[in-house]
Each structure stands twice: as structure tokens, then as C-alpha cells.
Amino acid sequence: MSLTAERHRIPLSDGNSIPLLGLGTYADPQKTPKGSCLESVKIAIDTGYRHIDGAFVYYNEHEVGQAIREKIAEGRIKREDIFYCGKPGDAIYPTDENGKMIYHETDLCATWEAMEACKDAGLAKSIGVSNFNRRQLEMILNKPGLKHKPVSNQVECHPYFTQPKLLEFCRQHDIVIVGYSPLGTSRDETWVNVSSPPLLKDPVLNAIGKKYNKTSAQVALRFNIQRGVVVIPKSFNPQRIRENFQIFDFSLTEKEMKEIEALNKNVRYVELLMEEKRSARQRTVASVTQPLSPENLTCSI
Numbered sequence: 004m005s006l007t008a009e010r011h012r013i014p015l016s017d018g019n020s021i022p023l024l025g026l027g028t029y030a031d032p033q034k035t036p037k038g039s040c041l042e043s044v045k046i047a048i049d050t051g052y053r054h055i056d057g058a059f060v061y062y063n064e065h066e067v068g069q070a071i072r073e074k075i076a077e078g079r080i081k082r083e084d085i086f087y088c089g090k091p092g093d094a095i096y097p098t099d100e101n102g103k104m105i106y107h108e109t110d111l112c113a114t115w116e117a118m119e120a121c122k123d124a125g126l127a128k129s130i131g132v133s134n135f136n137r138r139q140l141e142m143i144l145n146k147p148g149l150k151h152k153p154v155s156n157q158v159e160c161h162p163y164f165t166q167p168k169l170l171e172f173c174r175q176h177d178i179v180i181v182g183y184s185p186l187g188t189s190r191d192e193t194w195v196n197v198s199s200p201p202l203l204k205d206p207v208l209n210a211i212g213k214k215y216n217k218t219s220a221q222v223a224l225r226f227n228i229q230r231g232v233v234v235i236p237k238s239f240n241p242q243r244i245r246e247n248f249q250i251f252d253f254s255l256t257e258k259e260m261k262e263i264e265a266l267n268k269n270v271r272y273v274e275l276l277m278e279e280k281r282s283a284r285q286r287t288v289a290s291v292t293q294p295l296s297p298e299n300l301t302c303s304i
Contacts, residue, residue: 006228008051008251013231015154016177019129019303021086023228024248025054027183027237031191032062035239043239044070048080050248056157056183056235058090088157088181088235088303090133091121111139112146118302119150127302131155131181134299137172144176157181157301160232162223162263163202163270170232181301182227185234186220188272199270207262215253218246225250226263 012020026047028040040063044055048070057067067087074080097105118130131153132140144152156173160166160182173180187202188195202208208219215222220236224247227234236247255263 006251008248011228011251013179013233015129015179016152017129017154019154021129021155021179021181021233021303022052022054023231023233024052024224024250025056025086025088025181025233025235026052026244027235028055028057028063028067029061029237030063030239035063038066039239041066041070043241043244045074046241047244047248048074048085050245052244052248053080053084054086054088054233054235056088056181059092060090064089086303088131088301090299090301091118111142115143115146115153121302122151129154129303131157131178131301132299133157133301137169140172140176140178152176153178155179155181155233155301157183157235159184159271159273160227160234161185161187161202161272162205162208162226162266163187163200163268164272165264165267167264167267170230174231179231179233181233181235183235184273185227186223186236195272196274199272200268202272205266207266211255211259211262217250217253221246221250222255222263225253225255226260229255229260 011023121127203219208222212219212222
């Protein structure tokens with residue numbers, strides 16, 4: 004696969020395409036100054052990013068939109084140049100009159116039919132899922148009357164959590180894996196397992212990086228895109244935004260790819276610990292078969 008900063012899209016099963024490298028935009032709204040996302044997206048577009056990942060639950064989609072509109076007005080890009088991935092929804096976690104989260108059984112197939120209707124209506128160009136395992140994907144793929152299959156599955160994916168079985172299953176069904184937290188994510192103890200080893204300090208990644216005069220982060224990103232996994236590293240740091248994009252001027256050898264694959268520890272950083280703690284306090288219904296939030300569905304517009 005020949006990849007360059009200007010040409011690094013891969014095809015989706017619906018005829019559209021997705022850039023292998025995108026900018027993640029999640030940030031704690033209570034700790035992030037207003038306008039940070041806006042400026043970061045503008046820097047990313049100027050750097051060459053054409054894939055932006057966002058969500059209603061990030062509370063900053065309006066800044067992403069403003070940044071894209073400003074860059075279009077400048078003549079820097081056209082709207083069709085940008086692949087924007089969002090997670091639809093108008094409520095994060097529904098609660099009752101007492102503020103307790105409401106748990107219920109969700110029919111994934113019925114929900115997917117609503118997504119198909121969005122695509123048919125022209126509200127989304129491509130539709131996919133997030134955090135789906137093989138069983139959940141099979142529910143959709145085997146659904147009677149399926150009109151549009153998921154083009155992508157956004158999951159945590161990095162050298163310590165390479166997802167080999169899920170990746171192979173998705174390849175067999177022409178579903179692209181989009182890897183969030185490709186650098187091992189932050190060390191925010193409210194939603195991350197901070198007892199897990201920090202990925203970017205790994206000696207193998209750093210040794211390979213030294214060979215190519217690259218950072219361990221750049222090596223980790225290159226590893227995934229070289230095996231066809233889309234990566235969406237989040238950063239609001241201008242220098243890191245630019246550094247993360249500088250992964251098209253080198254390639255890893257087959258031996259180096261295998262060395263990085265061998266680092267897999269099945270370490271999942273993103274455990275959403277704040278929701279687990281909250282759930283333990285607030286759970287009122289014991290049976291939850293398919294929990295579904297806006298974070299479980301994705302669409303590109």
C-alpha cells in the first residue's frame with residue numbers, strides 16, 4: 004500500500020473512502036478552554052488532515068463545524084474534501100426524574116434500520132458502528148432485509164491492544180477498523196485504567212523510532228495504518244498535531260511489524276470508569292442485554 008500525506012484514503016464497502024489518519028476531538032468540557040477544539044481543527048486542516056472525528060457527547064461539534072466552514076471560506080478546502088465522522092444522538096445517558104440512569108433492552112437491528120433510513124434520506128454518506136464485538140456485528144450482518152452493512156467499526160486499537168481476531172473478522176466482511184486511542188490515551192483516572200503500562204514508553208517502539216528519527220507515537224500510528232487500520236489520535240497541541248501527521252515519509256519492515264504485533268497485551272485503556280462507578284450506584288434494572296448509547300453508532304457526513 005503506497006501512502007502519502009496527500010493520498011492516504013482507503014475504500015469503504017459503500018463506494019466512499021476514508022482517510023487512514025484523522026484528528027480525534029474528544030476533550031473534557033470542564034477542563035478544556037472554549038475555542039481549543041476550533042483552533043486545533045483549523046491547525047489540523049492546514050497541516051493536511053482531511054478526516055475529523057467528533058461526537059455529540061464531546062460538546063464541541065459546533066467548534067468543529069465552525070473550523071471547517073472557516074477553512075472552506077478561506078479557500079483552503081472544499082466540503083467534499085473532509086470526511087467528518089460523528090455519533091448521532093440528542094441525549095447522552097437518559098435519566099429519570101430522580102437523575103438515575105435508565106437501563107433498558109435495545110433492539111440493535113431496529114436501531115440499525117433507523118441508521119439505514121438516515122443514509123437513504125441523504126443525511127449520512129456512510130454508516131458504521133463503534134465498540135461492537137463479533138456477536139453484535141453478526142446480528143447486523145445477518146439481519147433479514149439488511150440494506151446497508153456497517154462500513155466501519157470504531158474500537159480501541161493500538162500496539163498493546165491489536166484486536167487481531169476482530170480485525171480479521173472485519174476484513175472478511177469488508178468492514179474497516181477505526182482505532183481510537185491509538186497512542187494509548189491520556190492518564191485520566193476518571194475513565195482510564197491508569198494501572199496499565201504507558202504505551203509510548205515502550206522500549207521496542209522507541210528503539211524503532213530512533214532508527215527512523217521518529218517518536219514512539221509516530222511508530223505506533225504507522226504500525227496501524229500500515230495494516231489498514233484507520234487511526235484518529237486526539238490532540239489539541241499544535242506541535243503534536245503536526246507530528247502525528249508526519250508518518251508518511253517512512254515505512255516499517257515486515258520484521259518490525261511483527262515485533263510490534265508481539266507487543267499485544269490485550270490491554271484496554273478506555274474502561275469508562277466514571278460510568279461504571281455511576282452505574283453501580285444508580286442501576287435500577289438488572290437486565291441489560293444490549294446497552295446502546297450515541298457512542299455505539301457512527302456516520303460520516
